[in-house]
Amino acid sequence: MSSRGETGPVLRRATQVLTAFTSDRPALTLTQLARRAGLPLTTTHRLVGELVHCGLLERDADGRYRVGLRLWEIASLAPRGLGLRERALPYMEDLFAVTRENVQLAVREGVESVYVERLAGRHAVPVLTRVGGRFPLHPTGVGRVLLAHAPTDIQEAVLAGPLTRFTPLTVVDPDALRKILADVRAHGFAVNDRQVTMDSLSVAAPIRAADGEVVAAVSIVVTSGTALPAALAPAVRATAQGITRALRS
Amino acid sequence: MSSRGETGPVLRRATQVLTAFTSDRPALTLTQLARRAGLPLTTTHRLVGELVHCGLLERDADGRYRVGLRLWEIASLAPRGLGLRERALPYMEDLFAVTRENVQLAVREGVESVYVERLAGRHAVPVLTRVGGRFPLHPTGVGRVLLAHAPTDIQEAVLAGPLTRFTPLTVVDPDALRKILADVRAHGFAVNDRQVTMDSLSVAAPIRAADGEVVAAVSIVVTSGTALPAALAPAVRATAQGITRALRS
Numbered sequence: 001m002s003s004r005g006e007t008g009p010v011l012r013r014a015t016q017v018l019t020a021f022t023s024d025r026p027a028l029t030l031t032q033l034a035r036r037a038g039l040p041l042t043t044t045h046r047l048v049g050e051l052v053h054c055g056l057l058e059r060d061a062d063g064r065y066r067v068g069l070r071l072w073e074i075a076s077l078a079p080r081g082l083g084l085r086e087r088a089l090p091y092m093e094d095l096f097a098v099t100r101e102n103v104q105l106a107v108r109e110g111v112e113s114v115y116v117e118r119l120a121g122r123h124a125v126p127v128l129t130r131v132g133g134r135f136p137l138h139p140t141g142v143g144r145v146l147l148a149h150a151p152t153d154i155q156e157a158v159l160a161g162p163l164t165r166f167t168p169l170t171v172v173d174p175d176a177l178r179k180i181l182a183d184v185r186a187h188g189f190a191v192n193d194r195q196v197t198m199d200s201l202s203v204a205a206p207i208r209a210a211d212g213e214v215v216a217a218v219s220i221v222v223t224s225g226t227a228l229p230a231a232l233a234p235a236v237r238a239t240a241q242g243i244t245r246a247l248r249s
Numbered sequence: 250m251s252s253r254g255e256t257g258p259v260l261r262r263a264t265q266v267l268t269a270f271t272s273d274r275p276a277l278t279l280t281q282l283a284r285r286a287g288l289p290l291t292t293t294h295r296l297v298g299e300l301v302h303c304g305l306l307e308r309d310a311d312g313r314y315r316v317g318l319r320l321w322e323i324a325s326l327a328p329r330g331l332g333l334r335e336r337a338l339p340y341m342e343d344l345f346a347v348t349r350e351n352v353q354l355a356v357r358e359g360v361e362s363v364y365v366e367r368l369a370g371r372h373a374v375p376v377l378t379r380v381g382g383r384f385p386l387h388p389t390g391v392g393r394v395l396l397a398h399a400p401t402d403i404q405e406a407v408l409a410g411p412l413t414r415f416t417p418l419t420v421v422d423p424d425a426l427r428k429i430l431a432d433v434r435a436h437g438f439a440v441n442d443r444q445v446t447m448d449s450l451s452v453a454a455p456i457r458a459a460d461g462e463v464v465a466a467v468s469i470v471v472t473s474g475t476a477l478p479a480a481l482a483p484a485v486r487a488t489a490q491g492i493t494r495a496l497r498s
Contacts, residue, residue: 007295010259015303021326046256054264058329067323069358072330074316076381077270080307081321086380093368097346109318119342131335132325 010047013039017047018056018067023130027064080107084216084247085117088207091242092119095220095235102127102221103239104202106142108150109134111158113143116216125200125223128166138163138177139170139195141204142217148184149206149214155181169194189237190219191229199224203232205240210248218243259296262288266296267305267316272379276313329356333465333496334366337456340491341368344469344484351376351470352488353451355391357399358383360407362392365465374449374472377415387412387426388419388444390453391466397433398455398463404430418443438486439468440478448473452481454489459497467492 020028020036028036034044048065051057055070076082088105096103096119104127105117112134120127129135137143137150137158147158163172171177184190189205196202204219218240220232269277269285277285283293297314300306304319325331337354345352345368353376354366361383369376378384386392386399386407396407412421420426433439438454445451453468467489469481 007259007299010256011263011296011299011303011305014260014263015305018323021323023326026326026328026332047260050256050260054260056260056264060328067327067330069327069329069356069363071320072324072327073363073381073383074267074270075321075324076379077272077275078316078318078321079275080318081316082381083275090369093345096342097349100346107318114318114322120339130325132322132331134322 013037013043014047014051017044017051018071021067023133027060027062027066029064033065080215081116087246088117088216088218088243091239091246092117092218094242095218095239098235099220099222100124104129104142104219104221105216106135106140106146106219107216108137108146108154111137111154113137113140113146113217115142125221126197127200127221128196136164138172139166139192141190141192141202141219141221144180144184144190144192145204145206145217145219146214148181148190166196167194167198169198171195189233191233193229194224201225201227201229203229203236205233205237207240207243207247215247216243262286262292263296263300266293266300267320270316272382276309276311276315278313282314329464330365336495337366337465337467337492340488340495341366341467343491344467344488347484348469348471349373353378353391353468353470354465355384355389355395355468356465357386357395357403360386360403362386362389362395362466364391374470375446376449376470377445385413387421388415388441390439390441390451390468390470393429393433393439393441394453394455394466394468395463397430397439415445416443416447418447420444438482440482442478443473450474450476450478452478452485454482454486456489456492456496464496465492 016037017033020033034041055068057065058068059065092103102124103119106113106115114134115129115131118131137147159174159177165172191203193201200221201224202219202221204217206214207216209215220236265286266282269282283290304317306314307317308314341352351373352368355362355364363383364378364380367380386396408423408426414421440452442450449470450473451468451470453466455463456465458464469485
């Protein structure tokens with residue numbers, strides 16, 4: 001009977017260890033892992049040994065641990081991760097080829113967005129997002145598209161705040177955001193000017209599954225003031241339509 | 250004491266469940282998962298419940314299970330997966346922009362290659378590889394580059410076979426392959442003509458870490474007969490050099 005009771009704690013603790021890594025700290029010592037996971041050193045030592053044995057963690061030449069390639073191979077089968085990305089990539093590449101600007105693909109996870117893909121020219125405007133990383137929904141183009149089509153309880157949870165002000169222009173007033181979300185639904189795209197950084201403008205459009213549900217959003221991020229949103233919207237909407245069609249086939 | 254003994258079995262069984270998914274079968278029922286993982290249904294039921302609780306698996310509208318976005322988020326921190334890919338992408342995009350052909354990035358895991366990235370135009374020649382997927386080392390450009398710089402025991406294990414013949418032209422003779430690997434080391438790139446499919450030719454070059462070790466390979470795959478390998482090699486080698494430099498900084 002003991003194994004029944006232990007399944008949960010072992011997997012939950014293993015997940016705590018795996019989620020201790022961040023983009024700033026992709027390699028950690030055993031002591032750092034234990035501290036970040038909030039687990040005793042002996043427990044961490046045992047878990048880490050098994051995770052290495054299973055290939056889910058790797059040990060580097062310095063003796064530090066990092067997320068293993070085996071875990072990445074398994075994760076490549078996540079339909080909302082690489083699965084979506086594989087379908088979307090040719091259309092994103094077309095948009096990237098004609099613009100050489102940031103082209104981003106994101107999905108919603110709870111009250112945040114997760115970036116699934118980004119193509120970025122070396123001379124494109126810098127953005128704060130990272131593939132595999134999370135970001136708030138309210139200031140970004142993809143975020144507003146995803147939020148505009150989210151269930152009401154998710155919208156209300158986000159609008160209830162706190163809403164981070166990334167720039168002096170970031171809209172953080174719930175009523176103003178509610179109006180913006182209605183516009184996004186009415187027009188079929190979102191335009192976000194200087195909402196995350198003072199030099200970026202994004203245009204985003206929704207990607208739908210076969211049942212019509214919005215499952216992802218694609219955007220282009222350019223230097224604010226260099227392009228008219230009206231000129232970018234048709235290209236972004238066409239890209240979103242192409243991906244929507246690819247998801248249906 | 251029971252928890253000590255259970256850590257290993259629980260994590261190993263959980264890994265068996267997670268590795269039951271394949272690119273052909275990204276969504277599985279509980280019964281299918283149990284059969285593919287080789288575990289009793291009750292054990293699988295308990296493990297799957299916990300994996301869903303931890304966000305490592307998701308349940309879709311049909312009641313089938315699939316790899317979760319949470320797992321993909323963790324895996325995005327694997328240095329040999331998305332970490333490498335993020336550094337390499339701008340250089341791969343440059344090569345893709347000027348050629349519109351398949352541009353691939355791979356690392357070695359044991360006696361196989363794992364594809365970390367692929368950019369592919371919609372009109373590029375079809376290839377058999379998949380991002381996150383494994384492939385034998387002996388017939389591909391990236392595979393031969395990785396094998397040429399692998400430890401001797403890995404080379405001997407691969408050459409000892411079995412070596413799959415993908416086309417009538419695939420080199421499967423160990424002595425001929427040994428000669429090819431020596432040429433790859435001498436010339437700094439690999440040319441593979443019609444070794445995987447009868448219409449593809451690839452040119453690949455090594456990517457090195459700061460200590461000089463070959464840690465990855467990049468290739469371009471074109472339609473065989475349409476381009477001279479001698480014309481492609483400088484571009485692929487320049488791309489590999491660019492990524493090598495990016496890994497050092």
